[in-house]
Amino acid sequence: MANKDVLNRIDPIQFEVVRSALTQVTEEMAAALRRSAYSTNVKTRQDFSCAFFDRDCKPISQAFTQPVHLGSFVELIPTSVEAYGAENLNPGDMLVVNNPFGGGSHLNDVTVFGPVHHEGKLIGYVASLAHHVDVGGGAPASIGPFQEIFQEGVIITPVKLVRQGKINEDIFKLLLAQIRSKRVTAGDFRAQIAANTVGSRRLTELVSKYGLNDFDRYVTAVIDYTDRRTRAEIADIPDGIYESESFLDFDGFTENIVNLKTKITVEGETVYFDFDGCDP
Structure with a gap:
């Protein structure tokens, strides 16, 4: 639970404005991803998610596309940041990961995420997860009668796909070399990068408008609000x-x-x- 003194200083109307703005950041990320993606998995089936996490890797907002992905996000993002090291992530950097042993789901669900900075200070992280058409392995679409994870495709531990705003071509080519649908997959990866870029831009605009201290207070209030609402809903269920x-x-x-x-x-x-x- 958040500090009560902090919450008491929150204007409820302003809180709702900021909370809605944080949701709209992820919705705009989703729109950018959907419109720029190549595959029907993303454009038509909408098998993807976009989210914002605070600097402690706690989920703050997520677009309403595939909420089930949050179950992966809440483990994958903090685990990946810890494994790679937050100190090794600079403005404009993005990691790519699908590691099922680090919080990922099936290998086709590949996450691209990166830090958001404002005037040199870390705000949090933006992330986009998309179900990719193919990630290699023993069958097209990486789905078949497999008995172990290594048959399903390439396992990606956290690696820097984007460095200071530019794609790391060596890593990109290495990933695409494992995959059948190279053109479509490359397009979807670029769409994820674009979505994160949009999210980062919108978040820095919010921080510029409200200031980092107030922004942090509102983020803390969102966590507390979610906690209270969730507990209240559970309490309505008969023991x-x-x-x-x-x-x-x-x-x-x-x-x-x-x-x-x-x-x-x-x-x-x-x-x-x-x-x-x-x-x-």
Whole structure:
């Protein structure tokens, strides 16, 4: 929870204006990505997400495209920043990553993200995730009857794709060499870079308008507001244990049934998830 003295100094009307502005930053990022992308995955299916994180890598706002990607973002961004080192990221730099062992989902979901600076000070990070048509591996579209992650395509640990606003051509060519759909994939990568550039520009405009100290106060207030709203929604659910079980007919290689089971315990404003009983 945020410091109450800080929250008490927040004007509720101004807070809503800034909160909406932060959301619109990510919505404009999404529009830029969708309009400049090459693949139908992005342009038509809208299988992508754009988000803004504060300097501590906490999610602040996300465009309403694929909210499920936030489940990856909240682990992938802080893990990647820690692995690469925030001190090694300069204005105009962007990392590319899809590492499933660092918070990523399936390999086709590739994230490009970078820091946002204002007058030499770190504001936070902008990120765009897109489902790429192909990331190499044993089958077109990188989807097939695979039994290990290494068959699915190229695993990208955090690496600097953009350095001070310019694409690192050596890294770019290395990535594209692993991929079947080179032209489309290159276009989608450039669209992600463009989306992040738009987000960075809009965020620095907000900081210039309100000042860094007030901007930080509003960001803190957004986190607290989200926390309170989420806890209130959970508290409306009757306390108790909720269970569900389902099955997959087979695992793709054997005739064994795959068991899916979950138990959710609600206690006040807290929820506990228990996946004991699920097959590996």
